[in-house]
Amino acid sequence: MRVENIKDFDLAQTLDCGQAFRWREQEDGSFRGVAHGRLITLRKDDETLIIDGVSDGDYDSIWRNYFDLELDYGSIKTELSKLHPTLSEAAKFAPGIRILNQEPWEALCSFIISQNNNIPRIKGIVERLCQNFGEQIEDDFYTFPSAEKIAAMTPDDLAPIRAGFRARYIIDGAEKVAGGEINLEEVREMEIEEARKELMKITGVGVKVADCTLLYGLHRLDCFPLDVWMKRAMATLFPEMKPGDFGKYGGIAQQYIFHYSRMHPELFE
């Protein structure tokens, strides 16, 4: 299907800016990936988004929200750009970034895997997790395994994905989510500090992983995760600002800054 008049959306910028780990760019420039158990192929032609392998119903019920197409990123960029010239520059550098509405458990699990790790290897571990424990859709595309399925595993069972010391963290998260001790849809509605504390009941989840889960999995756009890149960026590029100064869309600002920083490492030499 074709969706016209899509602004402020670039597939490469959004799908490969460090917020999601499972979208693959094809040789022809299209992207293929799985979410909500569905495999789709995406391409962009000017302001037209072309989605293959999707029904109209799935677009309305899943993908429009997944790609956050209802939110006016143009206005948000205008407001954020007033806050700081370097933020304005970062937003201009990748004006097509949007914050995805990823599935909560997938985001939680992915960012547990992300700790003290690099992005290429995070992608590899997540991919092996899906290959080993998800359900095959077609070719090398698999669903993300449910928390229930992972909760039944032991660290030895997870050995093939080579997550290292994170294996027991993944399992602890799965147990608490699958067992109902943590209800991610309730966390979505909690006040931000309470939500963080709830997620941090999981072994292996600290402030940073909690904030990433809230921003990328529960769409809490005011969350401003501070990883090593963002700490460097704040110290070097925004010394007079604090995370809270970026406001209710601070998470979007954070993503512009994170991506801009990662693409310009020379700024921090």
Add this chain to the structure above:
DNA sequence: ACCCAGGAAATTC
């Protein structure tokens, strides 16, 4: 061999 990676737990002071 050494260092780092979208950190957090375990140990030590």
Add this chain to the structure above:
DNA sequence: GAATTTCATGGG
């Protein structure tokens, strides 16, 4: 309590 060390794994 705050600072330091350790934790698997892979790539440069």
